[in-house]
Amino acid sequence: MDLKAVLDNIFLNDIFVTWIPVLATIMIMSFLYRDNPLYKIGENIFIGVSLGYGWILSWEYIIHPFFIMPVNDMFVEFHFWDITNILWFLLALTMFFRFSRKKAWVANYYFGFMFGYMAGYYIPIAIQNILRQSTDLMKPMNQGSFFESSKWIVIIFGTFAALMYFFFSKPHKGVLGKVARVGIVVMMIFFGAAFGSTVMGRVSLFIDRALLLVDFPMQSLVCTVAIIIYLIIYFKFFKKEEKIADDESFV
Amino acid sequence: MKKILEKLKKIDRRIIYLVVFLSIIIPILPGFDFLIFPVAPTKETKAIFDEIEILNEGDAVFIDWAFDPSSKAELLPMFEAFFKHCMKKKVKVFIYYATINGINLGKESVKKITATEEFSWCREGIHYINMEYVPIAADIRIFNMDVDFKGTYKKEGKIFEGVETLRDIDYMIGLSGSAYHFTHVDMQIRFNYKFGIAVTGVMGPDFVPYLQTGQLTGMANGLRGAAEYERLVSDKYEKNYYGSATKGMSSLTFSHLVIFGFVIVGNIVYYMDKRKRG
Amino acid sequence: MKKEIPILLGLITGILWYGEFFIAGMFQENQKLFFSNGFKIAGVVGVAVGVYSVARQNYYKIKYNNERYYAILRVSMIFLMIFLGIASGTSSGTPFSSMFMNVYVPFQATVFSLLAFYIASAAYRSFKAKSVESAVLLIASIIVMLSKIPLGGEICSQIPVVGEWIMDSPSSAGKRAIIFGGYLGSITMMIRIFFGLERSHLSE
Numbered sequence: 160m161d162l163k164a165v166l167d168n169i170f171l172n173d174i175f176v177t178w179i180p181v182l183a184t185i186m187i188m189s190f191l192y193r194d195n196p197l198y199k200i201g202e203n204i205f206i207g208v209s210l211g212y213g214w215i216l217s218w219e220y221i222i223h224p225f226f227i228m229p230v231n232d233m234f235v236e237f238h239f240w241d242i243t244n245i246l247w248f249l250l251a252l253t254m255f256f257r258f259s260r261k262k263a264w265v266a267n268y269y270f271g272f273m274f275g276y277m278a279g280y281y282i283p284i285a286i287q288n289i290l291r292q293s294t295d296l297m298k299p300m301n302q303g304s305f306f307e308s309s310k311w312i313v314i315i316f317g318t319f320a321a322l323m324y325f326f327f328s329k330p331h332k333g334v335l336g337k338v339a340r341v342g343i344v345v346m347m348i349f350f351g352a353a354f355g356s357t358v359m360g361r362v363s364l365f366i367d368r369a370l371l372l373v374d375f376p377m378q379s380l381v382c383t384v385a386i387i388i389y390l391i392i393y394f395k396f397f398k399k400e401e402k403i404a405d406d407e408s409f410v
Numbered sequence: 411m412k413k414i415l416e417k418l419k420k421i422d423r424r425i426i427y428l429v430v431f432l433s434i435i436i437p438i439l440p441g442f443d444f445l446i447f448p449v450a451p452t453k454e455t456k457a458i459f460d461e462i463e464i465l466n467e468g469d470a471v472f473i474d475w476a477f478d479p480s481s482k483a484e485l486l487p488m489f490e491a492f493f494k495h496c497m498k499k500k501v502k503v504f505i506y507y508a509t510i511n512g513i514n515l516g517k518e519s520v521k522k523i524t525a526t527e528e529f530s531w532c533r534e535g536i537h538y539i540n541m542e543y544v545p546i547a548a549d550i551r552i553f554n555m556d557v558d559f560k561g562t563y564k565k566e567g568k569i570f571e572g573v574e575t576l577r578d579i580d581y582m583i584g585l586s587g588s589a590y591h592f593t594h595v596d597m598q599i600r601f602n603y604k605f606g607i608a609v610t611g612v613m614g615p616d617f618v619p620y621l622q623t624g625q626l627t628g629m630a631n632g633l634r635g636a637a638e639y640e641r642l643v644s645d646k647y648e649k650n651y652y653g654s655a656t657k658g659m660s661s662l663t664f665s666h667l668v669i670f671g672f673v674i675v676g677n678i679v680y681y682m683d684k685r686k687r688g
Numbered sequence: 689m690k691k692e693i694p695i696l697l698g699l700i701t702g703i704l705w706y707g708e709f710f711i712a713g714m715f716q717e718n719q720k721l722f723f724s725n726g727f728k729i730a731g732v733v734g735v736a737v738g739v740y741s742v743a744r745q746n747y748y749k750i751k752y753n754n755e756r757y758y759a760i761l762r763v764s765m766i767f768l769m770i771f772l773g774i775a776s777g778t779s780s781g782t783p784f785s786s787m788f789m790n791v792y793v794p795f796q797a798t799v800f801s802l803l804a805f806y807i808a809s810a811a812y813r814s815f816k817a818k819s820v821e822s823a824v825l826l827i828a829s830i831i832v833m834l835s836k837i838p839l840g841g842e843i844c845s846q847i848p849v850v851g852e853w854i855m856d857s858p859s860s861a862g863k864r865a866i867i868f869g870g871y872l873g874s875i876t877m878m879i880r881i882f883f884g885l886e887r888s889h890l891s892e
Contacts, residue, residue: 166776170783176790183794191427191805203758205795207765209511210742212788214766215773216510217735220543224564225728247726251733255740263891264690268697269730274889275698276723278878279705285871285878287599292864292871295623306849310857314622317861318868325869342865347821349862351828352855353615356631358807358829359836360484360611362434362665363633365804366658367483367797369435426812427805434804447838450848479793480800511796514788517780545731562724600709611836618860619867634836663837665804670830672812677826680816 181378184368185386192390195398317345415686418679426672433668437660445660451638454621457628458606459495459642461581467500469580470573474594478511481587481610487655488608488636489585490519493538494651495643497529502569503538504579508590510543528649535567555601576603581627583608598625608635633658695884702882742766828854 169175186201233241250272256265296315302308323335324342331339372379437445451459462471473492477485496503505520507513517540524532532538541563555577560570572578583606584591591607595617598605604627607617611632620626630639636655644651749759769787776782817823834840835851880886 163776166772166783170772170786171781175786179790180794183791184798187795187798187802191802192424199758200761201795202799203761204765205792205799207762208769208787208792209796210762211766211769211773212514212784212792213510214735214739215770215778215784216513216543219778220510220513221545221728221731221735225545225725226732243722244725244729247729248733250726251730254730254733254737257737257891258740258744267691267694267890270889271691271694271698272701273698273730274881275695275700275702276705278698278881279702280709282706282875282878282882283709284596284600285875288596289868289871289875291599291623291625292619292867295619296864306853310853313857314861314864317858318864321862321865322868325865343821344824345858346862346865347825348828348854348858349615349860349866351825352832352859353612354825355829355832355836356611356614358611358666358669358811358833359634359662360614360632361803361807362430362662362669363611363658364480364483364797365431365434365801366438366633366661366665367654368794368801369438369661370654370657371794373435373438373440421812423809423813426809430805430808447842449838450841452852479796482793482797483801511792514778514780514785515793518785518789521780545728545734557724615855615859615863618855619864622856622860632836659838663839665808666833666837667839669808669811670833672808673815673826673830676812677816680818 177375178378178382180371181375182382184371185379185382188368189386189390193394195390195393197386197389317342321345412686415679415682418675419683429668430665433664434661437664438657442660445663446656447659447663449634449637449641449656449659451642452631452635454629454631455635455638456642458492458583458608458630459628459639459646461604461606461627462492462495462499462501463646465499465501465580468502468572470502470504470578471496472576472579472582473503473505474508474582474584474586474591475505475512475516476508476590477585477587477610478509479515482515483654483658484610484632484636485585485587485608486515486519487633487653488630488639489516490523490653491636491639491643491651491655492583492608493520493523494529495639497523497532497537498643498647500537501580502573504541504569504573505538506541506563507543513540513542516540536569539565539567539569541565577601579603581606586610586613589613595620595625606630633662691887691890692884694890695887699882699884828859832859 183201183205186197187205189195190198229241229244233244250269253265253267253269256262296318298311300308300312300315302311320338320342322342324331324339324346326335326339329335436442465471473489475489493503505516507516520538520540523529524534534540542565544563556575559573559575559578560566581604582594584594585608587610591609594605595607605625606628607626608630609617609632611634614629614631614635617626617629621629630636633655636653637659640652640656746759746763748754750756750763769784772782772784772787776784778784815826815829817826831847831854832851834843835848835854840847840851877886881889
């Protein structure tokens with residue numbers, strides 16, 4: 160029997176495509192009740208599949224085009240600039256020495272080079288961005304409408320106030336202290352806005368899963384009932400559920 | 411009253427989870443379509459839409475796909491709406507995957523769109539191309555702005571006509587579930603390319619200063635941004651391009667209301683308890 | 689010499705790349721390809737390091753019976769994916785792609801979606817207006833959350849306007865201050881790396 164046909168029959172049939180995603184979703188969601196072996200099995204399947212997927216695609220998109228093929232080309236016709244690729248390869252190989260306790264210093268050559276290069280190209284970019292952010296603050300406060308003008312007044316004074324909060328060379332007393340306090344309030348507003356956006360972001364992640372469960376209602380119901388029965392049996396007969404103290408709850 | 415207060419103070423977190431679960435799943439059940447409210451587009455999302463609207467047929471758009479399945483809920487609907495918009499405008503789309511985990515997700519999504527009757531004319535290599543992955547991470551700009559575009563990604567096709575380097579790209583959009591695109595935004599000052607971004611809700615407030623400095627031309631923030639873009643494209647072409655983002659807005663509404671409720675109840679319990687203790 | 693030569697190497701490379709910013713054409717695009725190719729080769733070695741690291745970790749777990757059966761399950765899944773990738777290819781519509789779409793995607797998406805529940809629990813337990821600052825945080829977050837949902841505009845037409853004002857104005861001011869601090873801190877850190885004052889990235 161053709162191997163490809165067998166694999167297609169197993170992994171491309173409707174049962175696999177409809178039941179497995181729902182089962183995977185509900186297995187992981189069982190963690191919301193309590194950590195259990197079903198969640199651990201799902202987690203380890205996920206880790207294994209992700210690693211295998213990553214390695215196969217790494218071969219296809221990284222190793223084969225940027226190592227195997229250049230090495231083949233080098234054997235066909237060697238150019239003097241291929242020496243640079245060999246040197247790069249030897250430098251990158253020093254990364255393996257991180258696994259050795261005694262010879263870990265050999266990896267310093269690669270990491271020293273990398274961090275030096277990153278520092279060199281990033282410093283001008285960071286300075287450029289600071290200057291751009293600073294020059295953007297130097298706008299006239301009158302922006303046409305009251306709405307836009309109020310925005311810019313708050314941005315300019317709010318930014319200065321928040322920066323004053325980070326000024327540690329003088330004690331935060333008197334005028335500086337009051338301005339620093341305004342700065343804290345401005346940053347709290349930013350954190351509040353960030354929290355509001357974060358709530359939207361996090362809830363959206365589950366909305367996608369909910370849409371999947373609603374698209375396959377029969378599979379969702381069957382898997383949910385099965386896992387609830389499993390959880391009841393597991394925690395009643397195999398593992399006594401300890402009372403969750405208030406400070407042990409997740410958050 | 412005291413008993414209720416004690417119960418609320420020590421409420422099992424699993425009851426909170428159940429309430430949140432119900433608030434998310436009930437509005438998307440069949441028969442609850444009346445709970446879908448229209449989404450008014452914000453100026454940031456409209457800015458991305460307008461940038462594509464001013465492009466002509468044959469102009470080039472570069473999509474920097476930098477998210478994996480963990481952020482697909484918010485960014486995949488945005489990608490689908492954006493891709494459909496680009497195909498309707500007949501602009502060339504180059505999809506680069508900055509993460510290996512996004513490649514198959516992107517290809518499946520494009521395959522799903524081009525399998526529909528409306529977009530069945532779209533051909534890979536002519537109207538769009540999957541550039542796949544090249545392991546140079548965020549240094550794509552500093553190394554590749556002025557080098558051979560085709561050679562860097564080792565791809566061929568009629569789509570590359572007129573696009574010699576990255577400078578020939580008319581608009582770039584980043585779809586990011588992490589801090590990956592901060593480097594692209596930082597380098598925008600040096601290389602001066604038009605750059606828009608679609609981010610997860612978590613990252614939205616972090617990019618607002620870059621919108622104000624002009625380093626970003628537009629920003630679609632999370633699921634709401636994706637729903638706004640779907641609405642813009644649907645209104646423009648008077649067709650139903652609504653996807654999972656618009657469907658999910660009703661769940662978003664009710665789950666937010668439930669979370670408000672929790673915050674308010676939590677604060678009431680805290681203050682009543684504080685008053686009780688004196 | 690275990691740290692000095694790597695630091696000197698980093699300094700020379702850093703100076704070259706610092707100079708490249710100011711002297712246009714200092715690196716011709718072909719010479720930039722030298723670095724570009726180099727990072728691709730480093731990517732290859734990085735993958736090999738990752739594979740070796742995972743193999744070593746799972747080997748010890750199986751050998752010393754530390755969650756042995758879970759490690760065996762993990763390794764089996766790795767081999768299954770490798771087998772499917774080689775046997776059927778990685779393009780769309782293959783068993784490999786089906787495993788990705790129907791196993792990997794649901795698992796990863798669900799693991800991250802649990803955060804929705806945790807944030808609700810955190811909002812109930814920890815999000816309390818205990819001081820002026822936390823009250824400001826609370827009010828700002830509520831207004832922003834209301835402005836994000838379509839119902840916010842239906843409750844009061846000014847909510848989206850106020851939400852937009854908060855995002856564009858005080859929130860942006862706070863973020864800019866953090867951006868300034870972040871860039872200044874990263875410049876300081878980069879200069880320290882440049883001159884070898886910062887050695888935490890190098891091992892003994």
